Amino acid sequence: MVVLGIGNVLWADEGFGVRCVEALQQRHELPDDVQLIDGGTQGLYLIQHVQAAGSLLIFDAIDYGLAPGTLKVVEDDEVPRFLGAKKMSLHQTGFQEVLMLARLTGRYPARVVLVGCQPEELEDYGGSLRPVVKAALEEALALGVQRLRDWGVDVRPRARPLPGDEAVTLPSLEMARYEALRPDADSACRVGDERFLR
Structure with missing residues (x-):
């Protein structure tokens, strides 16, 4: 069984999947x-x-054309269609192709569930999740945990600290650290520097 977060944590709400x-x-x-x-x-x-x-x-993070922070759960054969319907970044087309290739090779998961969130902001290099998307992360996590339990997975609250070398994301990119150490938008332009965009 695989739980996969896709996206880029360096581009605001694009990092939603990885943060989940x-x-x-x-x-x-x-x-x-x-x-x-x-x-x-x-x-x-x-x-x-x-x-x-x-x-x-x-x-x-999926552009469903809904209000920012809205979650939508898509299952099985519908998943590739939503991943490629309205591309926001290169990773979506790439992952849609991954699913198609897995099907072509006859090694496709028996069950596929996508928990997608409508982003608010993507064009903020070095930014983090917007408040409405960060709030949606909590519900997305609950939906994911429930789905795992429905599949028979024994999901328990963490009782022991997570060793740093087991972290799924790099320690330097962990959300709390990333948000605490990044410069504010006035100190570090995150949408493009006018000196180079003329």
């Missing part, structure tokens, strides 16, 4: 047969993980 998997690991203990993956923007490099998954739970 990060929070799941920080707050819950899962059996060894559940693999948590920060898929980033790896695209086709994720194929072996998808092919090996009997069940696949995906978290991602």
